[in-house]
Amino acid sequence: MLRTRHERAREEYVPMKYEQVALDYSGITMDVLRSQGADIQAIAGEVIAFAKRNTLSGGKQCKPVLIGQNIAFDIGFLQQMMNYAGLVSEFEKTFAGAKDYYGNFQPHYIDTLHMGRLAFAADEEVTSYKLELIASRLGVELDDAHDASADVTATLDILGVYASRLRNGEGGTGAMVQKKEKTRKYFKI
Structure with a gap:
């Protein structure tokens, strides 16, 4: 069987x-x-x-x-x-x-590690994407690294910073979204 x-x-x-x-x-x-x-x-x-x-x-x-x-x-x-x-x-x-x-x-999942790599790709000072380093870089509080509750809270806060930057087009150091002026030569009416 x-x-x-x-x-x-x-x-x-x-x-x-x-x-x-x-x-x-x-x-x-x-x-x-x-x-x-x-x-x-x-x-x-x-x-x-x-x-x-x-x-x-x-x-x-x-x-x-x-x-x-x-x-x-x-x-x-x-x-x-x-x-x-x-x-x-x-x-x-x-x-x-x-x-x-x-x-x-x-x-399906969203990995904030990959988002960090994208967010700081142009920043040569960022060489590691460990949670505690990225939290420090973004100004997110992480009291006790490797404590499950603290890590979850910090990860959620980091995701919030990334989402805010994507929505608002803010980049700070190593911009996530580069603004480009739109131009159009022809319009269809």
């Missing part, structure tokens, strides 16, 4: 394994995970519920798009979480995105 990859994953459920390298890097211990950790299915369900609550309407064009700094890194974790929780189909229904060549859902 043919089964999809997601059906096989649910049947062959294996608890997540935490590698020591990841634990050392994050500073999180197994004791902390056991005492303060949350059920992965509950967290995945909360992500879906949050997106549904904050969707303007039921149309395809109104599905939420993910936004983040270097978000391609985080999307893999989000997809893995949805897979472990058995909520892949719900994830696909809730978020904007498309299936790739292999049939895996790839959510």
Whole structure:
């Protein structure tokens, strides 16, 4: 009997394994995970519920798009979480995105890292696009870099600055939008 990859994953459920390298890097211990950790299915369900609550309407064009700094890194974790929780189909229904060549859902996203590269392409002083450096450059407050809540707030504020600059045509150093005077020789009446 043919089964999809997601059906096989649910049947062959294996608890997540935490590698020591990841634990050392994050500073999180197994004791902390056991005492303060949350059920992965509950967290995945909360992500879906949050997106549904904050969707303007039921149309395809109104599905939420993910936004983040270097978000391609985080999307893999989000997809893995949805897979472990058995909520892949719900994830696909809730978020904007498309299936790739292999049939895996790839959510649409806006990466502020790429926006930073575009915004500061002409500025030779900017050599890194780390969140804390871009926040400092744009005058956005980032109290505790690498703290999830602080990073999310700073990323949202940075996106606001980029959007404002795009709307208003402001560039400051390394203009995002260069104004060009429109001229027209012929008019069709």
